[in-house]
Amino acid sequence: MKFLFIAGIFVLVAMGSGTYVNDSDMHISNLTEYIGNTLTACNSCHVMGAVYESWYHGDHKNRAECSDCHIPHDPITKYVVKAESGIRDVTAVITGNVPEVIRTTENSQKIIQGNCLHCHEQTVGNIADSKRNDERYCFECHRTVAHGERGISLSPYQEGK
Amino acid sequence: MYINNQPVSNRGINQIFEVPAMEPDSAQWGLNFPNQYSTFLLTKTNQNRTKYGGSFPYSKLEINPRLVILYAGSGYDIDYNEERGHLNSLTDVRSIERINNKTPGTCYSCKSSDNPGLWAKMGMAEFDKTMFSELGKNINNPIGCANCHEASTMRLVVTNPALDEALKSQGKDWRTFTRQEMRTVVCANCHVEYYFAGEGKYLTFPWKNGTRIEDITAYYDNIGFKDWQHAISGAPMIKIQHPEYEMYTADSTHYRAGVSCADCHMPYTREGAAKFSTHDVKSPLLNANLACGACHRDVEYATYRAATIQSQVQMSMNVTEDALIAAIKTIKAASLKPDPDMKVLAEARQLHREAQMRWDFVAAENSMGFHNPEEALRILLSSADLARQAQLKAVQAAGSPAVIWNGSH
Amino acid sequence: MYINNQPVSNRGINQIFEVPAMEPDSAQWGLNFPNQYSTFLLTKTNQNRTKYGGSFPYSKLEINPRLVILYAGSGYDIDYNEERGHLNSLTDVRSIERINNKTPGTCYSCKSSDNPGLWAKMGMAEFDKTMFSELGKNINNPIGCANCHEASTMRLVVTNPALDEALKSQGKDWRTFTRQEMRTVVCANCHVEYYFAGEGKYLTFPWKNGTRIEDITAYYDNIGFKDWQHAISGAPMIKIQHPEYEMYTADSTHYRAGVSCADCHMPYTREGAAKFSTHDVKSPLLNANLACGACHRDVEYATYRAATIQSQVQMSMNVTEDALIAAIKTIKAASLKPDPDMKVLAEARQLHREAQMRWDFVAAENSMGFHNPEEALRILLSSADLARQAQLKAVQAAGSPAVIWNGSH
Ligand SMILES: [Ca+2]
Ligand SMILES: [Ca+2]
Numbered sequence: 005m006k007f008l009f010i011a012g013i014f015v016l017v018a019m020g021s022g023t024y025v026n027d028s029d030m031h032i033s034n035l036t037e038y039i040g041n042t043l044t045a046c047n048s049c050h051v052m053g054a055v056y057e058s059w060y061h062g063d064h065k066n067r068a069e070c071s072d073c074h075i076p077h078d079p080i081t082k083y084v085v086k087a088e089s090g091i092r093d094v095t096a097v098i099t100g101n102v103p104e105v106i107r108t109t110e111n112s113q114k115i116i117q118g119n120c121l122h123c124h125e126q127t128v129g130n131i132a133d134s135k136r137n138d139e140r141y142c143f144e145c146h147r148t149v150a151h152g153e154r155g156i157s158l159s160p161y162q163e164g165k
Numbered sequence: 166m167y168i169n170n171q172p173v174s175n176r177g178i179n180q181i182f183e184v185p186a187m188e189p190d191s192a193q194w195g196l197n198f199p200n201q202y203s204t205f206l207l208t209k210t211n212q213n214r215t216k217y218g219g220s221f222p223y224s225k226l227e228i229n230p231r232l233v234i235l236y237a238g239s240g241y242d243i244d245y246n247e248e249r250g251h252l253n254s255l256t257d258v259r260s261i262e263r264i265n266n267k268t269p270g271t272c273y274s275c276k277s278s279d280n281p282g283l284w285a286k287m288g289m290a291e292f293d294k295t296m297f298s299e300l301g302k303n304i305n306n307p308i309g310c311a312n313c314h315e316a317s318t319m320r321l322v323v324t325n326p327a328l329d330e331a332l333k334s335q336g337k338d339w340r341t342f343t344r345q346e347m348r349t350v351v352c353a354n355c356h357v358e359y360y361f362a363g364e365g366k367y368l369t370f371p372w373k374n375g376t377r378i379e380d381i382t383a384y385y386d387n388i389g390f391k392d393w394q395h396a397i398s399g400a401p402m403i404k405i406q407h408p409e410y411e412m413y414t415a416d417s418t419h420y421r422a423g424v425s426c427a428d429c430h431m432p433y434t435r436e437g438a439a440k441f442s443t444h445d446v447k448s449p450l451l452n453a454n455l456a457c458g459a460c461h462r463d464v465e466y467a468t469y470r471a472a473t474i475q476s477q478v479q480m481s482m483n484v485t486e487d488a489l490i491a492a493i494k495t496i497k498a499a500s501l502k503p504d505p506d507m508k509v510l511a512e513a514r515q516l517h518r519e520a521q522m523r524w525d526f527v528a529a530e531n532s533m534g535f536h537n538p539e540e541a542l543r544i545l546l547s548s549a550d551l552a553r554q555a556q557l558k559a560v561q562a563a564g565s566p567a568v569i570w571n572g573s574h
Numbered sequence: 575m576y577i578n579n580q581p582v583s584n585r586g587i588n589q590i591f592e593v594p595a596m597e598p599d600s601a602q603w604g605l606n607f608p609n610q611y612s613t614f615l616l617t618k619t620n621q622n623r624t625k626y627g628g629s630f631p632y633s634k635l636e637i638n639p640r641l642v643i644l645y646a647g648s649g650y651d652i653d654y655n656e657e658r659g660h661l662n663s664l665t666d667v668r669s670i671e672r673i674n675n676k677t678p679g680t681c682y683s684c685k686s687s688d689n690p691g692l693w694a695k696m697g698m699a700e701f702d703k704t705m706f707s708e709l710g711k712n713i714n715n716p717i718g719c720a721n722c723h724e725a726s727t728m729r730l731v732v733t734n735p736a737l738d739e740a741l742k743s744q745g746k747d748w749r750t751f752t753r754q755e756m757r758t759v760v761c762a763n764c765h766v767e768y769y770f771a772g773e774g775k776y777l778t779f780p781w782k783n784g785t786r787i788e789d790i791t792a793y794y795d796n797i798g799f800k801d802w803q804h805a806i807s808g809a810p811m812i813k814i815q816h817p818e819y820e821m822y823t824a825d826s827t828h829y830r831a832g833v834s835c836a837d838c839h840m841p842y843t844r845e846g847a848a849k850f851s852t853h854d855v856k857s858p859l860l861n862a863n864l865a866c867g868a869c870h871r872d873v874e875y876a877t878y879r880a881a882t883i884q885s886q887v888q889m890s891m892n893v894t895e896d897a898l899i900a901a902i903k904t905i906k907a908a909s910l911k912p913d914p915d916m917k918v919l920a921e922a923r924q925l926h927r928e929a930q931m932r933w934d935f936v937a938a939e940n941s942m943g944f945h946n947p948e949e950a951l952r953i954l955l956s957s958a959d960l961a962r963q964a965q966l967k968a969v970q971a972a973g974s975p976a977v978i979w980n981g982s983h
Contacts, residue, residue: 104844105867130441131433140345144423148462154869416882421875466830473825477952484959542951543886549955550893553962557969557978566970 046070049093051102058151073119073150074112085115116150117141184316187281191309194316200436205310205444208250211451217475217533218448220249222257231486234493235521238396239404248407248531251446255307269293269366270300274325275355278309281324289326294365313351321347325354331370348425349414356409356426358526360390376411378526378544382519391518398496400514405525412530417537424460432456471535478527478534481545485524488552492517494570495556499563509562516555523548593725596690600718603725609845614719614853617659620860626884626942627857629658631666640895643902644930647805648813657816657940660855664716678702678775679709683734684764687718690733698735703774722760730756734763740779757834758823765818765835767935769799785820787935787953791928800927807905809923814934821939826946833869841865880944887936887943890954894933897961901926903979904965908972918971925964932957 047056059065064073076082089112096102108116120142121132132139143150180197188194195202211220225245226232236242244262254276258264264272271293274280283292283303292300315322323329323339328350332339339350358381362369374380385391391401414420419429427442432455434443449456453468461467496513499505527534527541527548534541560566589606597603604611620629634654635641645651653671663685667673673681680702683689692701692712701709724731732738732748737759741748748759767790771778783789794800800810823829828838840851841864858865862877870876905922908914936943936950936957943950969975 100846102844104864107867107871126438127435127440130439140423145428145459147460153462154871416879418879421879421882422872463831470825470827470830473830474948477948481952481955484956488959488962539883539886539947539951542948542955543890546890546951546955546958547893550897550958550962553897553959553966557962557965557975560966560969561975561978564975566966566973566975569966569970 043069049097051097051106055106055151058154062152063149068119068123068150072123073116076115076118077122113141116143180319186316187285187311188316189278189282189306189309189311191278191306191311194310194314200439200441201310201444204434206252207445208447209252211250211445211447213448213451215448215450216472217479218247218531219451220247220447222246222249222253231490234397234490235486235524236404237493239393239402241404242396251308253307255304259301264297266296266298268297269361270295270297271361271366271368272297273300273304274327274359274368276308277304278306278311279304281311284324284326290365290367293361293367312354320344321351323350323354325368327359327368327370328354328357331357331372334373335375345423345425348427349410349420352426352430353410356407358405358408358411360385360392360403377415378411378523381405381411381526382522385522395493395514395517398493398514398517399500400496400517400521402518403522403525405522405529408526408530409532409536412526412532412540413536415537415540417540420537428460429456432459474535474538475533478538478541478545481542481549482524482528485545485549485552488549488556489517489521489524491570492520492552492555492559494572495559495568496562498568498570499559502563502565502568505562506564507562509558513555513558513562516551516558520548520551520555523551589728595725596694596720597725598687598691598715598718598720600687600715600720603719603723607850609848609850610719610853613843615661616854617856618661620659620854620856622857622860624857624859625881626888627656627940628860629656629856631655631658631662640899643806643899644895644933645813646902648802648811650813651805660717662716664713668710673706675705675707677706678770679704679706680770680775680777681706682709682713683736683768683777685717686713687715687720688713690720693733693735699774699776702770702776721763729753730760732759732763734777736768736777736779737763737766740766740781743782744784754832754834757836758819758829761835761839762819765816767814767817767820769794769801769812786824787820787932790814790820790935791931794931804902804923804926807902807923807926808909809905809926809930811927812931812934814931814938817935817939818941818945821935821941821949822945824946824949826949829946837868838865841868883944883947884942887947887950887954890951890958891933891937894954894958894961897958897965898926898930898933900979901929901961901964901968903981904968904977905971907977907979908968911972911974911977914971915973916971918967922964922967922971925960925967929957929960929964932960 043056046052059070075085117139121128124142128142132142147154182193182196184194184197191202191205195205208220213219214221214223223246225247226242232245233242236245240263246257246261249257258272258276274293280292287295310316312324313321321344323332329339339347342350357370359368359370361367371381371384374384385403390403392404393402394400395402409426413426429449430446431442431444432449432452433440434455435441443452443455450468450471453464457467458464492513496510496517499510499513523544527545530536530541556569560568591602591605593603593606600611600614604614617629622628623630623632632655634656635651641654642651645654649672655666655670658666667681667685683702689701692709696704719725721733722730730753732741738748748756751759766779768777768779770776780790780793783793794812799812801813802811803809804811818835822835836851838858839855840853841858841861842849843852843864844850852861852864859877859880862873866876867873901922905919905926908919908922932953936954939945939950965978969978
């Protein structure tokens with residue numbers, strides 16, 4: 005945990021100092037934008053383009069933004085997670101170590117699950133029992149609610165536009 | 166730390182009335198769970214047909230008269246119907262003409278919510294030994310909540326001792342299974358191939374070597390078991406019965422993807438604000454928006470493909486049935502020859518037995534292949550090939566191609 | 575450091591050099607599209623094997639000696655290898671021992687980027703009529719950009735006149751197809767069953783009745799066509815060749831779900847930050863993270879299931895091959911009898927022809943059933959059944975069961 009906090013501070017400082025801001029593809033111009041809940045923060049990164057697009061065409065566009073699902077609602081964890089994933093994502097982009105296919109980590113799957121429940125608690129009270137450790141993720145059935153059908157890749161023709 | 170992010174659990178199993186353990190009367194449970202109970206009641210009156218299934222109890226023999234030849238002498242050639250909803254189980258087992266005064270109590274094993282109580286009281290060996298007519302006096306309820314749930318916790322449990330023992334014979338203990346696994350295993354209380362072992366007609370699932378058709382065939386061959394002697398070919402036969410669990414869990418697409426029986430047959434539905442599992446268990450094709458729609462955004466795609474698969478399997482079943490009937494008739498003709506080679510004829514009969522066991526593993530499975538298309542087709546292929554080999558062996562036994570049956574059915 | 579990773583600002587198709595229409599030299603196109611070109615070059619040197627495919631050009635006959643019997647007399651019993659990457663096409667067609675001095679130019683149809691230019695200049699009839707050795711003088715490039723793309727727009731086009739005509743014979747015009755459709759149809763320039771019509775060896779796809787195996791069988795039966803006479807059974811045979819397109823589009827799961835060949839065989843990849851279609855076309859199993867991962871969150875699940883399907887199909891192929899060989903040997907034995915019933919023998923041969931055509935529709939299809947598992951298995955079942963019927967007919971023709979071949983291979 006301690007590591008995460010230190011790492012978090014590192015990334016926040018890094019972002020604030022503007023080491024890589026002002027780039028044409030990376031519109032993060034200040035700290036608040038990345039910390040904030042806005043879509044632009046995530047979409048500022050070109051590698052998030054495809055998931056942004058699929059979210060845009062998914063069922064939850066008018067209901068939830070990226071951080072509603074991917075960042076914990078609890079005020080403290082929220083920033084730790086942001087720092088942690090912020091460091092990882094930024095490092096990945098800077099070093100060019102972007103995986104060919106981006107997939108959620110187990111941690112973030114748990115976060116998403118928590119957030120589904122956060123909004124839908126009342127509806128699923130009868131069937132979702134978070135005390136049991138063998139619970140299934142909501143998105144194992146609801147495979148398309150968040151990001152639509154998978155594999156709807158942007159074509160290189162369209163991506164630049 | 167992330168734990169904080171999880172909401173408190175309030176799974177709706179707060180019971181207003183205390184239901185006694187193994188209570189056979191589902192209406193009692195229904196006081197606590199009106200949604201589950203009222204959907205469960207629908208299984209009584211469902212009548213809709215689908216192309217290959219549904220809830221209308223038509224005669225399978227009328228739809229496909231070839232079955233009369235294939236099952237000749239087994240009882241299934243007399244009365245064999247499409248199954249229907251759970252609440253009809255008692256009515257149907259009591260009115261089927263396969264029942265006679267030698268029928269053991271074992272036939273009630275999968276038909277009543279009285280069973281868990283009776284098994285606890287008298288033990289399964291005694292239950293099975295008692296004659297059907299005698300045992301029936303203690304049986305008043307069709308399938309009900311007690312067949313699947315533990316009253317105090319409402320969790321899913323294995324209630325049929327035969328399943329408990331079959332799992333043990335494979336070194337498995339259902340008490341260690343996850344909730345998602347139980348959503349499939351609970352159906353295996355009944356939707357499995359079984360036989361009656363020994364004089365006491367002890368209910369047994371032939372799973373010791375595994376649950377593939379090859380394993381089951383080896384099991385029966387090993388103990389030299391037969392259900393009946395084929396009335397035309399004379400082969401020692403096995404009647405395979407509803408192996409839904411075995412077929413589905415044989416590495417099928419959906420099983421491997423972590424999908425359970427309940428996901429399709431008891432999809433979540435909504436009454437007011439709360440989601441619950443519909444207990445109106447039936448063909449998911451009668452309910453595809455719910456049953457397939459949560460996972461497959463394009464329900465039309467899913468059902469179109471299901472229809473394609475079912476028609477491919479049906480087509481393949483037809484080819485296989487033709488081969489089996491040709492084998493049966495040719496063996497019969499060979500046996501009528503003045504001096505057939507009896508050793509070779511026995512080989513032909515053994516081939517008929519094996520071929521038909523495979524075909525029946527698909528035919529008696531109630532999804533027309535959908536639960537595991539590739540496995541069903543692979544098995545049918547092997548069945549058709551064995552049936553034709555049986556026919557060839559019969560020709561050899563007769564010593565003359567004149568016995569070859571070329572007719573059509 | 576970070577800057578280096580950024581994509582060029584415009585990833586559209588702005589060409590630096592103007593590539594002439596139908597330019598056969600892919601290196602020219604490569605100046606504009608270095609990523610596509612450099613991945614394309616990899617198809618030359620790939621050598622990895624997968625369980626049932628891959629790019630190592632091993633002899634199919636050594637792996638499965640039964641093929642020597644099945645293809646007896648066709649040329650495929652002499653030299654038949656696993657295919658490999660696109661850039662080897664010219665080397666391979668020139669070194670295969672199936673080629674001789676009667677081989678027509680048609681054999682170059684799917685092997686060179688010089689073709690579009692040649693077809694435009696000399697017309698396909700002339701191209702096909704010219705002898706292989708003669709035509710070869712004008713052919714210097716293996717498969718290349720010009721086989722799939724229109725130079726000025728880079729859009730995908732049908733370049734093979736035989737495909738254009740085959741689509742027309744079905745009332746279809748590829749110019750109206752969507753981009754996603756073209757991502758499959760462009761492969762049909764080559765990955766399809768074909769035959770050489772008439773004296774001029776005119777390249778033709780037998781699609782007039784449809785592209786299912788039953789339609790193709792009817793087509794060939796109708797025009798009384800045979801590729802060769804079977805050296806053992808004497809049946810008039812058809813060699814089916816790489817019907818990937820036909821198999822895949824026969825209502826397969828992925829096809830129905832809107833997935834194209836390019837989605838799996840040319841998945842989008844990244845070089846630096848630029849995204850493009852890899853042109854290193856090969857087995858997706860060598861590249862599963864990209865090829866399957868874009869759509870399946872659990873790649874291990876997808877590849878495990880692919881392996882299961884392939885082994886089920888392989889198993890079923892074995893059963894079918896045994897049946898075919900038994901048919902071949904039994905027909906042979908019957909034909910050696912002093913006085914076989916020639917009419918019945920001809921029926922046996924016709925059955926052998928039909929059975930083997932079906933088996934070959936799966937065997938010559940290069941995915942070991944994965945492209946369409948249920949269709950592949952359905953077809954194999956019918957093949958095995960027909961092969962055994964051929965064997966029975968041969969017994970009838972001989973008038974004696976002594977001809978039955980019971981050996982194993
Ligand atoms: Ca039914
Ligand atoms: Ca290959």
